[in-house]
Amino acid sequence: MTENWLGRVLELEIGPVAHGGHCVSRVDGRVVFVRHGLPGERVRAEVTEDKGGSFCRADAVEVLDASEHRVTPPCPLATPGGCGGCDWQHADPAYQRSLKAAVVAEQLERLAGITRDVVVEPLDGGPLGWRSRVRLVAGRDGRAGLRAHHSHRVVALDACPIAVPGTLDVALAKRWRPGTELETTTDGDGHTHLRELSTVHGRNKSRQLSGGLAVQHAAGRDWRLDAHGFWQVHPFAADTFAQLVREWAEAPRGGVAWDLYAGVGLFASVLAEQVGPDGRVLAVESGRQAVTDGERNLADLPQVSWRAGRVEHALEDAPKPVDVVVLDPPRKGAGRAVVDAIAAGSPDRIVYVACDPAALARDLATFADHGYSLTDLRAFDAFPMTHHVECVALLQ
Missing domain, CATH: 3.40.50.150 (Vaccinia Virus protein VP39)
Incomplete structure (x- = not known):
């Protein structure tokens, strides 16, 4: 039976990028999918999920040897244990694109037998301020936020640098019933639309709080x-x-x-x-x-x-x-x-x-x-x- 590594801190060298916002490393014959690291880095990574078998998941919690492409994330919540909305804020934008290109090329070759250079x-518009639709959920304190990666835990937001400016203002300005799900959208004319989502007797319901008809x-x-x-x-x-x-x-x-x-x-x-x-x-x-x-x-x-x-x-x-x-x-x-x-x-x-x-x-x-x-x-x-x-x- 494989020893459970949950909570264990591993010192490892990070290998190639993989589909899903993480990189691959190997320790004692097991695959470790590492978030918040970059290929070629040496890090200490804490195991965050281990269901047994051949792989587990971990977060890079300390960088021992940093990649030249590493940058300070523009959002303070884009860290291990923080918001799960972003995967690559710790990499410069050009390098993010090269990582994605590598993923596309690998998937084409592995699943379709197609060898192709990808750019x-x-x-x-740049790498920030682009997301025009955001799904939010209210935490126990009633503040709207996003869930942590692979978790139901809500990380409250004060702002979101990848959202179109103004998109979250109304949703973040008030307290909501804990567990309330919200969807906010900014359309092509800059108007913000907000609705509340709920499930009643197994059926999805929504209540429009502002707007409703978008212009694009x-x-x-x-x-x-x-x-x-x-x-x-x-x-x-x-x-x-x-x-x-x-x-x-x-x-x-x-x-x-x-x-x-x-x-x-x-x-x-x-x-x-x-x-x-x-x-x-x-x-x-x-x-x-x-x-x-x-x-x-x-x-x-x-x-x-x-x-x-x-x-x-x-x-x-x-x-x-x-x-x-x-x-x-x-x-x-x-x-x-x-x-x-x-x-x-x-x-x-x-x-x-x-x-x-x-x-x-x-x-x-x-x-x-x-x-x-x-x-x-x-x-x-x-x-x-x-x-x-x-x-x-x-x-x-």
Whole structure:
């Protein structure tokens, strides 16, 4: 039986970065996933989780030999035992991007057999003040905050340097019933929207406290939508990704295109411009409020038709063949059923927008079974200071 190392302090050398905001080290034949360290550093790390088996988790609590890329975190809570919202505040922004690039490349090679050099590009606006939507919870003292890493413990906030300025002001200004969950969003016009979330008899409920209808700007259009529905969190992300979809989709005039996991139709609007009034765009989205918002926002584009429901079901009787498919699935990826349904439409080009490199790599491997290969890929630092990275892949 493996000895439980919980609370043990290990002196170790930190190895390569891994997916999930930590680096890998090895001690006495076991893998140690270390947060708050950087590759090549020598540290003392306290074990924070050990469920037995071949690995455990630890925080670097003392740096004995620091990396040249180490910096002082801009937030005093981005430390071991502090807020779990950020992973890489102790690394300079350029090095953060190189770590993310290494993760994307490793996932592609390990899960899809694709060897590719990856560069993670910064978005406009800098590494701070970008997060336009934040989920908060009130601690025992009623102050709103974020949870510690892998914990239910609430770390109260006075401010958050990665949030868009003003986003948290209303939520942090008062005390809440302990356990209250809040979601606050700042839209493209700088207006803040706040709602309270709760679970009643097993069902999710929400109460709008301020705002509710957000205004966003992207792809040459003004969008009005549920403030807490899906929209890119980084203020410059939606327009950046829409421009890339426009460049890579190349939907033919009069052609057929699918926008899957369409949200309110950001990419559908781009595809509709390309296919023109004689073409057809099918937008599929499971969220009924998003479909309602999308139909309203794209009412001037009759070539766009909407279906609410699961993608694999909506595509069963969708018009085929299809020229171009754009998909932007949730973090878990599309999965085999959706990939099979897309391949059944025999598209010439597929543009895949992904927020998780592991899920992207798994789906690319499945697309390869249908004869599709990765012909281009760009990665963006749409979530600075965290381990998350956004990729856009072109398959043909």
